[in-house]
Amino acid sequence: MINIGVLALQGAVREHVKALEANDVNIVIVKKVDQLQELDGLVFPGGESTTMRRLINNYGFYEPLKEFAKRGKPIFGTCAGAILMANEIVGQADPHIAVMDMKVERNAFGRQRESFETTLNVKGIGDDVPGVFIRAPIIQAVGEAVDVLAEFEGEIVAAQQGPFLACSYHPELTDDNRMHQYFVDMVRHAVSANLA
Ligand code: GLN
Numbered sequence: 768m769i770n771i772g773v774l775a776l777q778g779a780v781r782e783h784v785k786a787l788e789a790n791d792v793n794i795v796i797v798k799k800v801d802q803l804q805e806l807d808g809l810v811f812p813g814g815e816s817t818t819m820r821r822l823i824n825n826y827g828f829y830e831p832l833k834e835f836a837k838r839g840k841p842i843f844g845t846c847a848g849a850i851l852m853a854n855e856i857v858g859q860a861d862p863h864i865a866v867m868d869m870k871v872e873r874n875a876f877g878r879q880r881e882s883f884e885t886t887l888n889v890k891g892i893g894d895d896v897p898g899v900f901i902r903a904p905i906i907q908a909v910g911e912a913v914d915v916l917a918e919f920e921g922e923i924v925a926a927q928q929g930p931f932l933a934c935s936y937h938p939e940l941t942d943d944n945r946m947h948q949y950f951v952d953m954v955r956h957a958v959s960a961n962l963a
Pocket of ligand 1 (some may be wrong): 812813814815816817844846847848850873875901902903904
């Protein structure tokens with residue numbers, strides 16, 4: 768069975784575990800760097816990206832996570848998790864783990880719409896995917912290697928670059944597990960490609 772971790776330093780960890788449970792995978796709640804060794808894929812949950820980054824540094828995760836990504840191991844980030852993956856953050860000098868060629872703007876929907884729910888058309892998944900947005904970022908721009916998977920009112924809200932998947936919204940807060948299934952398929956694909 769493949770092993771998928773959920774980075775459990777801060778944020779909505781339990782909800783991702785629940786969404787992954789619908790698949791035939793072994794789930795690892797990642798609190799220590801050593802646990803990365805056993806993983807085939809990893810989820811960065813939603814929460815608060817600056818807090819998450821501080822904890823990543825404090826617990827010695829920064830270099831090991833960069834290394835994990837460099838090895839081509841799949842990562843799925845939702846909301847704050849997507850911010851961790853971007854190589855550029857509007858108004859910030861430095862990015863975080865920076866594994867995807869995209870520029871994100873934090874809290875981009877403004878006060879009036881701090882949180883809302885809508886239905887999204889997500890490429891490769893369906894035209895009826897529920898999107899729960901909570902102080903969500905938008906993906907302002909992407910590089911050529913990045914595939915846009917979903918837009919909302921003209922703004923990019925989901926994207927994929929090879930083994931890396933990011934979305935502005937929280938599929939883990941709904942009963943619809945298709946985004947997680949999609950990620951699990953990405954992980955299976957990466958595992959079999961490595962064995963070949
Ligand atoms: N606004 C948060 C941030 O900038 C993300 C919000 C979320 O993950 N729901 O990190």
